[in-house]
Amino acid sequence: xxxxxxxxxxxxxxxxxxxxxxxxxxxxxxxxxxxxxxxxxxxxxxxxxxxxxxxxxxxxxxxxxxxxxxxxxxxxxxxxxxxxxxxxxxxxxxxxxxxxxxxxxxxxxxxxxxxxxxxxxxxxxxxxx
Amino acid sequence: xxxxxxxxxxxxxxxxxxxxxxxxxxxxxxxxxxxxxxxxxxxxxxxxxxxxxxxxxxxxxxxxxxxxxxxxxxxxxxxxxxxxxxxxxxxxxxxxxxxxxxxxxxxxxxxxxxxxxxxxxxxxxxxxx
DNA sequence: TTATATGTATTATTTCAAATAGTACACTTA
DNA sequence: TAAGTGTACTATTTGAAATAATACATATAA
Numbered sequence: 001x002x003x004x005x006x007x008x009x010x011x012x013x014x015x016x017x018x019x020x021x022x023x024x025x026x027x028x029x030x031x032x033x034x035x036x037x038x039x040x041x042x043x044x045x046x047x048x049x050x051x052x053x054x055x056x057x058x059x060x061x062x063x064x065x066x067x068x069x070x071x072x073x074x075x076x077x078x079x080x081x082x083x084x085x086x087x088x089x090x091x092x093x094x095x096x097x098x099x100x101x102x103x104x105x106x107x108x109x110x111x112x113x114x115x116x117x118x119x120x121x122x123x124x125x126x127x128x129x
Numbered sequence: 130x131x132x133x134x135x136x137x138x139x140x141x142x143x144x145x146x147x148x149x150x151x152x153x154x155x156x157x158x159x160x161x162x163x164x165x166x167x168x169x170x171x172x173x174x175x176x177x178x179x180x181x182x183x184x185x186x187x188x189x190x191x192x193x194x195x196x197x198x199x200x201x202x203x204x205x206x207x208x209x210x211x212x213x214x215x216x217x218x219x220x221x222x223x224x225x226x227x228x229x230x231x232x233x234x235x236x237x238x239x240x241x242x243x244x245x246x247x248x249x250x251x252x253x254x255x256x257x258x
Numbered sequence: 259t260t261a262t263a264t265g266t267a268t269t270a271t272t273t274c275a276a277a278t279a280g281t282a283c284a285c286t287t288a
Numbered sequence: 289t290a291a292g293t294g295t296a297c298t299a300t301t302t303g304a305a306a307t308a309a310t311a312c313a314t315a316t317a318a
Contacts, residue, residue, distance in 0.1 A: 037264060038264080039265095051305085056265090068264085068314090072265080072315095091240075094240065098243065099251065101219050105216075108248045111248075114220055114227065119231050140277085166293060166294085167294070167295090169292095176278090182295075197293085199287080201293060
């Protein structure tokens with residue numbers, strides 16, 4: 001469900017944040033659904049509970065989940081809400097990347113060709129769902 | 130010439146690497162041109178010479194520069210060579226980013242629209258050169 | 259009520275990469 | 289010869305991340 005790459009430059013708690021967001025955006029976790037407890041997830045991933053707590057606290061700060069003392073932690077964002085946020089974030093990254101490609105003299109049509117190919121391959125892969 | 134962001138998550142020596150590559154790709158530094166010495170650049174940027182040495186060593190490993198003991202360090206890559214390498218790297222990033230955008234259900238046409246806008250703005254900015 | 263689970267908070271310690279500090283040596287050039 | 293190069297080496301410092309160990313308030317099921 002959640003995979004940690006210990007060799008990554010990205011801190012573990014950030015990987016957990018990204019991972020949980022992905023699960024929500026992909027529909028695996030739904031609004032108000034309960035998340036694994038801090039201690040349980042820590043045991044599953046074999047990492048320190050404080051690291052999970054740090055990830056959950058940040059997710060709560062972002063409104064992606066909410067926590068009830070004694071009860072547990074729950075998804076606080078709908079698929080659509082979070083997807084919109086993520087989309088804007090990625091489009092911002094795309095804008096930066098496009099500017100770099102432009103300054104490196106990569107033709108616009110070549111950029112769009114890459115995009116098109118990725119989308120075509122994705123469509124190919126999901127054709128038989 | 131070279132700017133360091135001390136708040137960045139990216140290590141200083143990596144920022145130096147990226148910075149020098151940019152200077153080559155933008156034509157500021159030309160093939161076989163001499164780079165600032167390890168000690169000189171360290172003084173300019175007010176950082177430790179060992180950090181510069183680490184950046185230079187990595188750049189030499191990548192073939193971007195070459196060093197002659199007692200002489201100095203020099204640009205080892207042509208603008209075209211390095212530009213080609215950089216282009217491939219960025220196109221790889223674009224591929225990854227497109228896949229994410231696709232999985233987030235962002236329409237392909239919207240992606241290309243962003244690309245187009247960035248290119249249009251760049252053209253606008255360089256129209257009066 | 260009791261026991262167990264939950265979130266939350268706190269302090270101390272460890273770990274590790276990055277950066278610094280200092281020195282030394284071989285080479286080139288003016 | 290003197291000053292400037294690259295290069296190598298060891299030691300130390302720094303700071304974020306992660307771990308370790310408790311503690312406390314709350315909720316829930318037995």
